[in-house]
Amino acid sequence: MLIKGQLVDTLQKQKIENATISVITITDSSLVGFTRSDVEGNFVLEPDENMERVYPLPANDSIYHFTYPVAEYDHDEGAAISGGYEYWGAAIPQLKGKYLFGDIPSGRLFYINLADIRQGKQAPIKEWKATINGKTKTLKELCGADRVDLHFGADARGELYILTKADGKVYQLTGAVIK
16 A cells, blocks of 8 residues: 655654655565564574574575575674665765664664675674764763664765764764775
8 A cells, every 4th residue: 555645844844745655564465474483684593492592594494585684793792783774975985885784772883895795695794983073982972871772864865864862862974984
């Protein structure tokens, strides 16, 4: 079902033209039965056992015809991923070809190089840091809370923003140094 109508940006008090919203209901969705409760990323879980133990995918796993993640991190690295934005803006050319994301509670920031994505292989995840006024700071330090509640956003030009919900601030990415 498609709903056509107007959206309103309540902060800017502006109409957003030509909005189309897709609604998926379980009765008309091809996503029924899409997930497996025994798999987390590229690992198998035993839901009735210790959920801290993970096992490799079985040799015959191809019979399921699943497409698995090309980048993933374990819960010893973080708790929950936020973001997932490919940078396609113009202001920071060093970020072209990067997919940026982070860990919601801790505010740790990560990226992968899109050129490293290959189906069936894991792209290396790299960590990046924010600098404010020339000083490297963690997002925990910036927002003054143990739980950052990190979120990402992008504007119509492809420029990226970071929201730290703990203090309600929005930070625009304005530069990058890639080492």
